[in-house]
Amino acid sequence: MKAAFYSLTSCEGCLTTLITNLGPNLQALWKIFDIDYFKLVREPVGGEKVPRVDIAFVEGAVVTSLDRKRISQIRANSSFVVALGTCASCGNVAYSASRGVDLKRRRLRDIEIFEAEPLSSHVNVDFELSGCPVSAEEFTEALLRLLNGIEPKQPDFSVCYECKMRGNRCLLETGKACLGPIAMGGCGAACPSVGAPCYSCRGPAVEADLPAYLKTIRRHGIPEEKALGAMRAFTGKKIAELLKDGRK
Amino acid sequence: MGGSESVRDIYNRNGADGSGSDSESDSKSDSNRNVLNASGSGKVCSNADAKTKTNAKVRERGGEKEKESEVILDTNELRLIEGHGRLKVRLSGNRIEAEFHNLEGPRFLTAYLRGKPAEMAPLVASRICGLCYTAHSINAAEAVEEALGITPGEEVVELRRLLYLANNLRSHMMHLLFLAVPPIKNLISVLRLREKDLVEAGTRLLSTSTQLIEHWGGRSVHVPNVVVGGFGALVRGKELMESIQKIESLRADARKFVEHVLEMELPELERFRTMISLKADGYPTYARSAPLIINDGSTITDEEYVNDLEEVVREYSTSKHVYFRGSEATVGALSRIMLNRRRLNSEAREYAERIEWRINPFLMVKAQAVEVMHYLEEIVEAGERLSDATISPNGYPCMGNGKKGRQAEPSCFTGRSGKGIAIAEAPRGTLCHACEIEGGLIKDYRVYTPTAVNSKSIEMDSVEMVKRFRPLGGEKLKYVLEDLVRCYDPCLSCAVSLDFLSDRGS
Numbered sequence: 001m002k003a004a005f006y007s008l009t010s011c012e013g014c015l016t017t018l019i020t021n022l023g024p025n026l027q028a029l030w031k032i033f034d035i036d037y038f039k040l041v042r043e044p045v046g047g048e049k050v051p052r053v054d055i056a057f058v059e060g061a062v063v064t065s066l067d068r069k070r071i072s073q074i075r076a077n078s079s080f081v082v083a084l085g086t087c088a089s090c091g092n093v094a095y096s097a098s099r100g101v102d103l104k105r106r107r108l109r110d111i112e113i114f115e116a117e118p119l120s121s122h123v124n125v126d127f128e129l130s131g132c133p134v135s136a137e138e139f140t141e142a143l144l145r146l147l148n149g150i151e152p153k154q155p156d157f158s159v160c161y162e163c164k165m166r167g168n169r170c171l172l173e174t175g176k177a178c179l180g181p182i183a184m185g186g187c188g189a190a191c192p193s194v195g196a197p198c199y200s201c202r203g204p205a206v207e208a209d210l211p212a213y214l215k216t217i218r219r220h221g222i223p224e225e226k227a228l229g230a231m232r233a234f235t236g237k238k239i240a241e242l243l244k245d246g247r248k
Numbered sequence: 249m250g251g252s253e254s255v256r257d258i259y260n261r262n263g264a265d266g267s268g269s270d271s272e273s274d275s276k277s278d279s280n281r282n283v284l285n286a287s288g289s290g291k292v293c294s295n296a297d298a299k300t301k302t303n304a305k306v307r308e309r310g311g312e313k314e315k316e317s318e319v320i321l322d323t324n325e326l327r328l329i330e331g332h333g334r335l336k337v338r339l340s341g342n343r344i345e346a347e348f349h350n351l352e353g354p355r356f357l358t359a360y361l362r363g364k365p366a367e368m369a370p371l372v373a374s375r376i377c378g379l380c381y382t383a384h385s386i387n388a389a390e391a392v393e394e395a396l397g398i399t400p401g402e403e404v405v406e407l408r409r410l411l412y413l414a415n416n417l418r419s420h421m422m423h424l425l426f427l428a429v430p431p432i433k434n435l436i437s438v439l440r441l442r443e444k445d446l447v448e449a450g451t452r453l454l455s456t457s458t459q460l461i462e463h464w465g466g467r468s469v470h471v472p473n474v475v476v477g478g479f480g481a482l483v484r485g486k487e488l489m490e491s492i493q494k495i496e497s498l499r500a501d502a503r504k505f506v507e508h509v510l511e512m513e514l515p516e517l518e519r520f521r522t523m524i525s526l527k528a529d530g531y532p533t534y535a536r537s538a539p540l541i542i543n544d545g546s547t548i549t550d551e552e553y554v555n556d557l558e559e560v561v562r563e564y565s566t567s568k569h570v571y572f573r574g575s576e577a578t579v580g581a582l583s584r585i586m587l588n589r590r591r592l593n594s595e596a597r598e599y600a601e602r603i604e605w606r607i608n609p610f611l612m613v614k615a616q617a618v619e620v621m622h623y624l625e626e627i628v629e630a631g632e633r634l635s636d637a638t639i640s641p642n643g644y645p646c647m648g649n650g651k652k653g654r655q656a657e658p659s660c661f662t663g664r665s666g667k668g669i670a671i672a673e674a675p676r677g678t679l680c681h682a683c684e685i686e687g688g689l690i691k692d693y694r695v696y697t698p699t700a701v702n703s704k705s706i707e708m709d710s711v712e713m714v715k716r717f718r719p720l721g722g723e724k725l726k727y728v729l730e731d732l733v734r735c736y737d738p739c740l741s742c743a744v745s746l747d748f749l750s751d752r753g754s
Contacts, residue, residue: 009353011741012330013378013469016422020458021468023451027439040426042437043327063353064566066332093375094353097360101749108748109563111351133378133469187467194466194473195480199371229364233372 001147002053003029004037005084006074008060008067009094009116013133014085015040015059021136032147052077055146059084059134061091062122063098065112075123080146082127083119084139086234089128090203091118095236118237127152130202131187132234138186155186158205159198163189171197172220177227181216182208199230203238210242316340321714321722323730325351328427330379331740335706335733336564337714346710348703348733350565352740354747361693366392366661366685367476369693373681374470376695377742379422382415382465383674384695384742385474387681390536392476394668395685396661404478405536410630411464411474412534412672417623418457419675420581420616423737424509425450428613432512432731446508449501453620456498460491460627476661492631495624502624506599509617514610515728519712521576521607521705523583524553526673531591531622532584534672541587550671554682557696559746567743568750569703570696576704579677580736581615582607593629596622609709612735662688674698676737694750699743702736 007015019026019040029035036045036053045051050070056078062071075081083089094116103113119125129142129152142152159180163170166189171178176197180189183200191198217227231239317340326333332351337344357372364372373388374381386408393400425447430438441447458468465471466480473480526532527541539547548556559568571577585592586607589600600618605611665686672679677698684692710729717725 007332009355011375011378011381013375013381016378017469019422019426020418020454023455024448026451030439040328040330042439043431048325061353061355063355064351066351067353092355093357093360093372094355097356098354101356101359103749106561106749108566111566113354113566116353116355132375133467190467191472193481196466196472196475233360233364233368 001033001055002051003033003035003055003057004051004053004074004078005035005039005041006037006050006056006058006060006070007039008058008070008088008119009063010060010085010087010092012040012059014087014131017133018136018139022140025140050074050077054078055080055082057082057084058088058119061087061094061116061118063094063114063116065114068114068122071119071122080126081119081123082129082142082152083125084129085134086130086132086201086203088119089125089130090234090238091116091236092132092201093233093236095240096232116236121237128154130154130184132201135187154206155184155202156206157185158208159183159185159187159189159192159200161185162187163192163198165189166193168192171195172217172222175220175222177217177222177230179227179230181205182210182213197230199234200239201234203235204242208242210245317345320344321726321729323726323733326730326733328431329734329738329740330377330427330742331738331744333733333738333740335710335729337710337729344711344714346707346714347562347564348706348710350567350703350740350743352566352744354566354744354749356747356749358693358695358745359747359750361683361690364690366396366664366683366688366690369683369690370474370476371472373695374474376697376745377739378469379419379739380415380674380676380679380742381470382411382461382474383672383679384681385471386412386534387670387672387674387679388683389474389476390670390672391668391681391683392685394537394670395666395683396476396664396668397666398477400478405534406630406634407464407479408474409534410627410634411461411471413623413627413630414457414460414464416533416673416675417620417627418454418461420620420623421450421454421457423675424505424613424616424620425454428616428734428737429509429512431727431734432514432613443508446505449498449504452501453495453498453505453624456491456495460488460495463488463491489631489634492627496628496631499624502621506617506621510599510602510614512613514608514613515731516608517610517709517713517716517732518606518608519709521578521708522572523578523586523607524572524678524701525579525583525587526671526678527588528591531588531593531626532673533623533626538671540671540678543583543587550669550680553671553678554669554680554696557680557701559750561748565703566748567700567703567740568746568748570700570746571704572701576708577701578607578609578705579698579701580612581619581675581677582609582612583677584673585615585618592618593622593625595625609705609732610735612737616737661685664688676739676742677702695745697739697742697745699736699738699740700746702738703743706733706736706738 036051050073086092098116145152178197179200180198184202184205317338321337323335334349336347369388370385374385462468466473523543528535528538558571680696682694
């Protein structure tokens with residue numbers, strides 16, 4: 001089987017997470033797959049050409065004209081496309097940030113800048129592995145499922161579920177605008193465990209109930225605007241869709 | 249030396265002969281003049297930055313240039329660097345010009361921060377880079393603290409320094425092991441290295457330093473534990489000490505790795521330029537409001553440094569270049585070593601003494617290797633200091649409002665204003681965050697990354713390289729040029745935070 005790891009506009013934190021957290025297992029990837037393209041690990045075979053592969057892992061958002069070209073080439077040459085990380089699945093901070101600046105004010109010579117979009121705005125994505133950064137364990141699980149011909153699945157619980165398992169004190173009770181109840185879990189409640197409110201870096205949970213959440217935070221005396229502001233920061237597109245549904 | 253069956257005979261040739269080029273005998277004396285010309289042409293654009301209106305003119309100029317000049321070398325997308333970049337070398341008339349393109353898309357993170365609550369700065373700034381995230385989040389926290397007049401306790405500073413050290417170690421290992429060393433040895437990937445034990449040693453160092461960050465920061469990348477005012481919480485203090493001990497046990501691995509890098513043969517490309525580094529009590533990494541030292545012997549404050557920086561828009565790059573006093577400056581591991589090597593820890597200093605340090609950008613690889621040893625020693629030392637100050641989760645220094653277990657309430661920043669600058673030595677060099685806060689909201693936020701500062705030097709060194717080694721021919725030269733860029737350890741994701749659309753706040 002052939003696999004490839006691409007990077008579009010991002011901080012490349014997802015690929016470095018895989019590299020450092022897989023550790024010695026990184027080399028095992030080469031035993032399973034034929035990898036012609038792995039940004040940061042090897043020089044690509046065939047230069048800038050996008051190889052034909054079975055599974056393509058793509059990190060990063062689609063921002064530049066080069067990204068747009070690259071993602072359509074990747075889609076055309078790959079049987080299964082996995083969006084790796086929040087930039088690829090939701091657009092991350094760039095989604096909202098690029099909508100707040102005047103992109104036409106100045107132009108560059110050979111590259112054009114567009115509003116940041118997740119991969120799914122441009123091509124069909126087969127599976128999304130959210131997280132800022134992506135978790136190496138989830139990546140491994142998804143990979144094992146794919147190898148065995150089973151559809152990988154996203155976590156179907158919220159951050160609160162894992163937060164409770166770790167025995168943390170609820171941050172909503174301390175008056176912080178934590179997005180845990182409506183945020184997709186799988187991160188092991190990394191932020192609430194160190195006292196930082198969840199800002200939903202993986203997008204909304206599968207059955208996120210926005211009206212109920214807003215009711216809850218009102219009861220705790222947390223200003224609604226604060227929670228909505230945090231919501232819009234990281235998961236751009238998905239939250240925008242959720243907010244639209246919530247208003248209906 | 250292993251892997252010396254190099255196609256790029258340039259490495260061997262220069263081991264013996266310093267000047268390197270057999271033709272163009274007058275190239276050295278000539279080069280300085282040409283270099284000056286090159287920097288002169290850059291200034292045209294710098295004016296354009298101040299006045300956006302003149303921008304159309306600049307673009308025209310760029311168009312004209314393209315017609316006249318001929319691209320003699322083009323690396324296409326640079327391989328094995330962080331982000332997407334490209335290097336083009338043009339010949340117009342007799343003058344050689346290099347263009348270091350940043351092709352990474354801007355994510356407008358600093359623009360996004362404007363109008364957002366101050367406590368969001370570390371969270372968003374962290375996303376600038378996936379390799380030096382703690383540097384960005386700690387600098388952001390510090391800049392905001394300075395603006396709001398908050399002074400964190402000594403322990404907080406000490407612990408931040410530890411995080412900084414661990415992150416610098418991780419980033420250096422990542423760069424050396426995966427990006428810099430394999431191509432210099434003419435390999436396409438680290439996995440092809442013949443010395444398997446070396447790869448294992450490097451991987452162990454890499455994953456152990458990542459674990460340290462994970463234990464202390466709460467996550468391996470984009471740590472949530474760094475917040476304005478201190479830390480969110482103490483996480484698993486015992487495990488932190490364990491991971492410090494684990495790092496200590498990797499000394500032999502580090503030695504093996506460092507010695508290997510120090511023995512590598514590198515091309516010779518000496519060229520004088522301004523070099524800048526932080527000046528702290530010890531070897532500089534993270535120090536609050538420390539001055540900076542320049543290689544002419546002078547010292548400047550952080551405020552003077554920021555005032556001397558100038559952002560320059562390039563029509564071919566998504567990130568601005570940053571000039572220091574209207575010209576180039578180089579920051580990074582080599583600057584740190586050249587300006588501070590007396591302050592290195594004992595074992596690292598012994599390694600440093602083996603090398604004859606000159607202003608040759610290729611030596612940055614060796615400088616980083618020496619630093620790997622130093623950071624490891626520093627982490628162990630810091631661990632010893634911290635083990636006395638064993639911190640129980642409750643008494644842990646965080647911005648509380650008296651109540652036990654209650655942490656910094658973001659609302660406590662409401663209505664406060666001020667300006668703040670935070671400078672520290674990130675893996676790739678002097679990183680500067682500057683912010684202005686008004687009424688608890690961020691009014692302006694700027695990040696001057698090492699790569700943005702180094703961009704000009706990368707271009708000028710490429711010109712120098714082409715001048716000296718042109719007889720080698722394009723194909724070979726292209727590889728060495730790529731190696732040259734890689735030695736600077738450029739991070740284009742970082743550099744793009746100073747995107748071409750951002751204007752300096754009034």
